[in-house]
Amino acid sequence: MDLSNARWRKSIRSGASGGNCVEVADNLPGVVGIRDSKDPTGPALTFEPAAWRAFVAQVARRP
Numbered sequence: 233m234d235l236s237n238a239r240w241r242k243s244i245r246s247g248a249s250g251g252n253c254v255e256v257a258d259n260l261p262g263v264v265g266i267r268d269s270k271d272p273t274g275p276a277l278t279f280e281p282a283a284w285r286a287f288v289a290q291v292a293r294r295p
Contacts, residue, residue, distance in 0.1 A: 233278050235265050242269055258284070 238257030246253040246269070255272070257265040264284040267276040279287070 233263065233265075233276075235260070235276055235278075238265050240265075240267065240272070 235257065237260065239259045240255040240257045242253050242255050253269040255267050255269045257267075258281070262281070264279045264281055265276045266279065266284075268274060
């Protein structure tokens with residue numbers, strides 16, 4: 233999977249110090265990329281957009 237054109241972003245809740253964050257790239261057609269912000273040249277996971285939306289919806293429902 234070619235993620236060279238991905239525009240990565242962190243959550244606004246990650247804070248100024250960075251910390252343990254993931255970055256998401258959702259600007260590519262048909263795929264959402266996820267990577268560790270501390271290792272931007274390391275491996276990335278990819279998901280179909282529907283699977284990513286389902287995951288985010290479940291996380292948002294947690295107390």
